[in-house]
Amino acid sequence: MNNANETAVVCRDVTKWFGQGASRVDALRGVDLEIRMGELSMLVGPSGCGKTTLLSVIAGLLDSNGGELEVLDEKPARMTKQERIQFRRRNLGFVFQQFNLLPALTAAENVAVPLLAAGFNRIDAVREATKLLAELGMENRAAALPSELSGGQQQRVALGRALIHQPRLIVCDEPTSALDAKTGHAVMELLSEVAVRPGRAVIVVTHDSRVFEFADTIAHMDDGRIQEIEPGAARARQIANFGAAAPAIQ
Amino acid sequence: MNFVALKMLTGDRAKYLGLIFAIAFSSFLMAHQASIFAGIMDRTRSQIVDITDANVWVMDRNTEYFDEVSALTDDDLYRVRGVTGVKWAVPLFKGQPRAKSPDGKFRVVILLGLDDATLVGTPHKMLLGSASDLRQPDAAIIDEAGYRFFFPDGPLQLGNTLEMNDHRVRLVGICDASAPFTNFPVVFTRYSQALNYVGRERNLLSFVLAKPEAGVSIAELSTRIQSATGLRAMSSTQFGRATIVYYLKHTGIPINFGLTVAIALIVGTVVAGQTFYIFTIENLKQFGALKAIGVSDRRIVAMIVLQALLVGAIGYSLGMGMAAGFFSIFVHKIATRGIVLLWQVIVGDAAIVLLIVIVASLVSIRKVLVLEPAVVFRG
Amino acid sequence: MKRLILPVLALLSITFAVSWTVAARPQRPATEPLAAPPIPSSQQAVAAVGLVEPETENIAVSCSVSGLVTAVYVNAGDRVHAGQKMFSLDDRDLQADLRVKQAALEAAQAKLKKLEEQPRAEDIPPAEAKVREARAALADAEVQMKLIESVTDRRAVREEDVQRRRIAYQAAQARLNEAQAQLALLKAGAWGPDIAVARSEVDQAEAQVKQVKINIERLTMTAPIDGVILQKKVRVGQFAQCGPTSEPLIMMGGGAHLNIRADVDENDAWRVRPNTPAVAYVRGDTKQKFPLEFVHFEPYVVPKKSLTGDSTERVDTRVLQAIYQISDANAPVYVGQQMDVYIETPLPSGTAHRNAGSSASGGTQ
Numbered sequence: 001m002n003n004a005n006e007t008a009v010v011c012r013d014v015t016k017w018f019g020q021g022a023s024r025v026d027a028l029r030g031v032d033l034e035i036r037m038g039e040l041s042m043l044v045g046p047s048g049c050g051k052t053t054l055l056s057v058i059a060g061l062l063d064s065n066g067g068e069l070e071v072l073d074e075k076p077a078r079m080t081k082q083e084r085i086q087f088r089r090r091n092l093g094f095v096f097q098q099f100n101l102l103p104a105l106t107a108a109e110n111v112a113v114p115l116l117a118a119g120f121n122r123i124d125a126v127r128e129a130t131k132l133l134a135e136l137g138m139e140n141r142a143a144a145l146p147s148e149l150s151g152g153q154q155q156r157v158a159l160g161r162a163l164i165h166q167p168r169l170i171v172c173d174e175p176t177s178a179l180d181a182k183t184g185h186a187v188m189e190l191l192s193e194v195a196v197r198p199g200r201a202v203i204v205v206t207h208d209s210r211v212f213e214f215a216d217t218i219a220h221m222d223d224g225r226i227q228e229i230e231p232g233a234a235r236a237r238q239i240a241n242f243g244a245a246a247p248a249i250q
Numbered sequence: 251m252n253f254v255a256l257k258m259l260t261g262d263r264a265k266y267l268g269l270i271f272a273i274a275f276s277s278f279l280m281a282h283q284a285s286i287f288a289g290i291m292d293r294t295r296s297q298i299v300d301i302t303d304a305n306v307w308v309m310d311r312n313t314e315y316f317d318e319v320s321a322l323t324d325d326d327l328y329r330v331r332g333v334t335g336v337k338w339a340v341p342l343f344k345g346q347p348r349a350k351s352p353d354g355k356f357r358v359v360i361l362l363g364l365d366d367a368t369l370v371g372t373p374h375k376m377l378l379g380s381a382s383d384l385r386q387p388d389a390a391i392i393d394e395a396g397y398r399f400f401f402p403d404g405p406l407q408l409g410n411t412l413e414m415n416d417h418r419v420r421l422v423g424i425c426d427a428s429a430p431f432t433n434f435p436v437v438f439t440r441y442s443q444a445l446n447y448v449g450r451e452r453n454l455l456s457f458v459l460a461k462p463e464a465g466v467s468i469a470e471l472s473t474r475i476q477s478a479t480g481l482r483a484m485s486s487t488q489f490g491r492a493t494i495v496y497y498l499k500h501t502g503i504p505i506n507f508g509l510t511v512a513i514a515l516i517v518g519t520v521v522a523g524q525t526f527y528i529f530t531i532e533n534l535k536q537f538g539a540l541k542a543i544g545v546s547d548r549r550i551v552a553m554i555v556l557q558a559l560l561v562g563a564i565g566y567s568l569g570m571g572m573a574a575g576f577f578s579i580f581v582h583k584i585a586t587r588g589i590v591l592l593w594q595v596i597v598g599d600a601a602i603v604l605l606i607v608i609v610a611s612l613v614s615i616r617k618v619l620v621l622e623p624a625v626v627f628r629g
Numbered sequence: 630m631k632r633l634i635l636p637v638l639a640l641l642s643i644t645f646a647v648s649w650t651v652a653a654r655p656q657r658p659a660t661e662p663l664a665a666p667p668i669p670s671s672q673q674a675v676a677a678v679g680l681v682e683p684e685t686e687n688i689a690v691s692c693s694v695s696g697l698v699t700a701v702y703v704n705a706g707d708r709v710h711a712g713q714k715m716f717s718l719d720d721r722d723l724q725a726d727l728r729v730k731q732a733a734l735e736a737a738q739a740k741l742k743k744l745e746e747q748p749r750a751e752d753i754p755p756a757e758a759k760v761r762e763a764r765a766a767l768a769d770a771e772v773q774m775k776l777i778e779s780v781t782d783r784r785a786v787r788e789e790d791v792q793r794r795r796i797a798y799q800a801a802q803a804r805l806n807e808a809q810a811q812l813a814l815l816k817a818g819a820w821g822p823d824i825a826v827a828r829s830e831v832d833q834a835e836a837q838v839k840q841v842k843i844n845i846e847r848l849t850m851t852a853p854i855d856g857v858i859l860q861k862k863v864r865v866g867q868f869a870q871c872g873p874t875s876e877p878l879i880m881m882g883g884g885a886h887l888n889i890r891a892d893v894d895e896n897d898a899w900r901v902r903p904n905t906p907a908v909a910y911v912r913g914d915t916k917q918k919f920p921l922e923f924v925h926f927e928p929y930v931v932p933k934k935s936l937t938g939d940s941t942e943r944v945d946t947r948v949l950q951a952i953y954q955i956s957d958a959n960a961p962v963y964v965g966q967q968m969d970v971y972i973e974t975p976l977p978s979g980t981a982h983r984n985a986g987s988s989a990s991g992g993t994q
Contacts, residue, residue, distance in 0.1 A: 056627055061622070061624040061627075085541075085544050085545075089544025090544070100626055103262075104257040104259075104261020105254065113540070117251065117543055122253055161543075
C-alpha cells in the first residue's frame with residue numbers, strides 16, 4: 001500500500017482551451033494542484049469555472065494544452081490512445097452526475113461492466129458485482145433494472161461500478177446533484193466510507209456545499225484557476241479513525 | 251461485452267421491434283417481388299420444361315421462342331431421325347385454336363399435339379384419368395386451370411366435351427400443367443387429331459423432340475442436327491432460356507418489377523439504416539460512458555456490428571418466413587400457381603440485407619468513434 | 630425468456646422458409662415416354678416413312694362401263710383366282726337388245742333356208758304336164774301339117790291352109806320349147822347370189838348377237854390375277870363409275886410377300902445405297918421390328934404425298950421411293966399401314982450440307 005501522503009495527481013500550470021482564434025474559450029488558465037492518496041478531494045466552484053474540464057483532463061478524457069500533469073506517477077500526455085484507454089480501464093473509477101447506467105442491464109451487470117471490459121467472463125464478473133452490491137447495501141436489488149431503482153440506489157450502483165475493479169483514482173462528477181439532500185448525504189457517506197482508503201484517491205467535483213463536510217481537502221476553483229485549497233472537515237475525523245477497519249473489498 | 255451489446259439492443263423494445271420489422275418487411279417485399287417476377291417470367295417456358303421425356307428441341311432456323319413457331323415439313327422429322335446420335339425423335343404440334351364449351355364459353359387454348367405412337371410430351375402429373383387414354387378417339391387432356399375456366403362448378407370429372415374447329419373434343423384426363431405465361435388453358439391431344447382441331451394449316455410439325463443416345467451430349471447432338479439438317483436444335487434449358495430472354499427483351503415486365511424491387515431495397519435500406527442510426531445516437535451517452543470506463547473502440551465497433559447483424563438476421567429470417575408463408579398459401583391458387591420462393595432469392599436477399607445492416611452500422615460506428623468520452627461529464 | 634421469443638421465432642421462420650423452398654422448388658426429373666419410340670439399330674441410318682403394299686402393288690379394280698351394281702360376289706379379305714367373278718352391273722337393256730338381235734338372226738336364217746330349199750317339188754308336175762301338153766299340141770299340129778302336105782293336088786287344098794298348118798306346127802314347137810324351158814328353170818332352183826346375200830345377212834345377225842353377249846359379259850368384273858381383296862367399296866344398288874376414282878371399287882393385291890415403299894427425303898437420298906440392310910418398326914410397338922430386303926428403287930423421284938390423309942396437303946418436297954420386301958411372311962402388318970423405316974447407310978449425316986435456305990423457305994412458302 002502506498003503511503004497515505006503520496007500524491008496521486010500533480011498538476012502544474014495545466015492549461016486547456018476549446019476552439020481557435022476569436023472563438024477560443026480558455027477553460028483552464030494554469031492549474032496547480034496536488035491530490036493525495038487516501039484522501040477525498042473536492043473541486044468546488046461556480047458553474048463554468050472549469051472544474052469539470054479539469055476532472056476530464058485528470059481522468060485522461062481530454063488532453064491538456066499546456067503545463068505538466070502526472071496521474072498515478074504517469075504522464076497522460078506521453079501515452080498513446082490505446083495506453084490511455086488501458087490506463088483508465090485499470091486505474092480509474094467513474095461516478096457521473098446522471099449515473100449513466102446502461103438501462104438495459106441489471107444493477108449487478110452494470111456494476112460488472114469494468115470487469116467485462118477488462119476481459120472477465122460474464123458469470124464471474126456478475127458474481128463479483130453482486131457481492132459488492134451486497135456490501136453497498138443492495139443485496140436485494142442486484143437483479144433490478146436501473147429504471148426500477150430510486151436515484152440513491154442508482155448512484156450506489158454507479159458507485160459499485162466505480163469500485164469493482166479496485167481503481168487507484170476515483171473521479172466523481174456532481175454525484176449528488178441529481179439527488180435530494182438526504183439521499184445525497186447518504187451517498188456521500190457511503191462514498192467516503194467504502195471508497196476512501198489508503199492507496200486510492202477520490203476526486204469529487206461538486207457545487208453542493210452540503211456535502212463539503214465529507215472532504216479531506218477542498219480546492220476552490222474559479223475562472224480556470226485554483227483559487228484556494230483548504231483542508232476539509234473529514235481530515236480530522238479520518239485521522240482520528242485511522243486504523244479502523246474500512247470495508248474489505250476483495 | 252457481447253451480452254452488453256445484446257442487452258442494449260433488446261432493452262429498448264420499441265426500437266428493437268421497429269428495427270426488426272423494418273428489415274423484415276423490406277426483405278419480405280424484395281423476396282416477394284423478385285420471386286413473383288421470376289415466377290411470371292418462368293411461366294413463359296412452362297410448356298417447354300413440362301416436357302421431360304425429351305431434351306432436345308428441333309425447330310425452324312428462325313424460331314426465337316416457344317409461342318411463335320414456323321412449321322417444319324413432315325420430312326424433317328425423318329431427317330432428324332437419320333442424324334447420327336439421335337436415339338429417337340418424335341413430332342410435336344403446338345397451336346392456339348379456340349375452344350368452346352357446351353354452354354358457349356370460348357377461349358383460345360394452347361394445343362399440344364403429341365406423337366400418336368409414343369405420346370411423348372404427355373403430362374406426367376395427372377389429377378384425373380390416365381395419359382394413355384389420349385389414344386381414344388377425340389380424346390384430349392386439359393389442365394386444371396383450363397378445366398376450371400370451362401367448367402367452374404362442381405368437382406373435377408371426366409367425360410366433358412369441348413368443341414374445337416367444329417370438332418368434338420372429349421376430355422379424358424385432367425392434369426396439373428405448369429401455368430403458361432398467357433394463362434390460356436393447356437390442351438393435349440394426339441398429333442394426328444390436332445389437324446382437325448386447328449383447321450386447315452399447311453404444316454403441323456411445329457417441333458421435333460429428340461433424345462441423344464447414351465454417350466452423346468445434348469450440346470453435341472444439337473450441333474450435329476444443326477449441321478446435318480440446317481434446322482435449329484437446342485436443349486430444353488436453352489430453349490426455355492431463349493423464351494424468357496425474348497419476353498424480357500420485348501415486354502415491360504422486367505422494368506416494372508425491377509423498379510419495385512429497387513424501391514423495396516431503397517426503402518428497406520433507408521428505414522432500417524435510419525432506425526438503427528437513431529438507435530445508436532440515442533445510446534451515444536451509454537457508449538460514451540463505456541468509452542470513459544475504458545472500453546476500446548474495437549470493442550465498441552464489434553458491439554455495434556453485432557447488434558446490426560442480429561437485427562438483420564432476425565428481420566431477414568422473419569421476412570423470409572413471411573414470404574415463404576405467402577407463397578405456400580398462394581402457390582395452390584389458380585392465378586398464382588407454381589410461383590414459389592426461389593433459393594436464389596433467399597440468398598440474394600440475404601446479401602442485400604447484409605449490405606443494408608453494414609451500411610447502417612457503418613454510419614453509426616463513425617458517430618460513436620468520433621465521440622469524445624468527456625461528454626459523459628456533461629449533465 | 631421473453632427476449633428469446635423473437636430470435637426463436639426468427640429461427641423457426643427461416644427454417645420454414647428454407648425447408649419449404651427446398652421442398653417446393655420445381656422439380657422436373659427426366660422421364661421416359663409412355664411407349665418407346667423407334668430407335669435405329671445402327672449408328673448411321675436414314676429414316677423414312679414406309680407404306681406397306683402388296684408385291685404386285687395395289688390394284689384398283691375398276692369397271693369397263695359405268696352402271697348400277699346388281700350383284701357382288703366377293704368380300705374384303707377373300708382370296709380370289711384370276712377370272713373369278715367379283716361384281717356385276719345392271720344388264721337389262723342389253724338382255725332386251727339381245728333378244729331383238731336373236732330374232733333378226735332367226736329371220737335371216739329362215740330366209741336363207743327358203744332360198745336354199747328351192748325348187749319346190751310341187752311346182753314341177755304342172756310344168757312337166759305343160760311340156761307334155763305342148764308336146765301333144767305339137768304332135769297334133771305336125772299331123773295336121775303332114776296331112777295337108779300329103780295332098781298333091783294343089784287345087785284340092787288351098788295354099789293358105791297349108792301355110793296355116795305349117796305355122797301352127799311351128800307355134801306348137803315353140804310352145805313346147807317354152808314349156809320345156811320353164812320346167813328346166815323350175816328344176817334349176819334359187820339363184821346363187823341370192824343365197825350368198827341371205828347367208829351374209831345371217832352372219833351379220835349372228836355377229837350382232839355375239840356383240841350384245843360380250844357387252845353383257847363386260848358388266849361382270851372378274852379378278853385380273855390371283856390375290857386378295859384388300860378393299861371392297863362396291864355394294865349392290867350403288868352406281869359404279871368407270872375410270873379412275875378417288876376410291877377404287879375394289880382394291881386387290883397379290884403375291885406371297887408384303888413390300889414396303891419407303892419415302893426417303895431427296896436431301897437424304899444420296900446416302901441410301903441399294904442392298905443395304907433396313908428394318909421397319911411397327912408404330913405403337915417398337916419391340917416389333919422386321920428386317921427388310923431391298924427390292925428396287927423407283928427410278929423416278931416423285932413429289933412427296935403426305936400420309937396424313939388430307940389430299941389437299943401441299944407438296945413441299947420430293948422423295949426417292951425405295952421398295953423393300955418384308956422377309957417375314959407372317960409379320961402382323963397390313964397393307965396400307967405406315968411403318969418407320971431405318972435404312973443403314975455407309976455415309977454419315979451432315980457430311981454434305983443441304984443448302985441452308987431450303988428449310989427456311991420450305992417452312993414459310
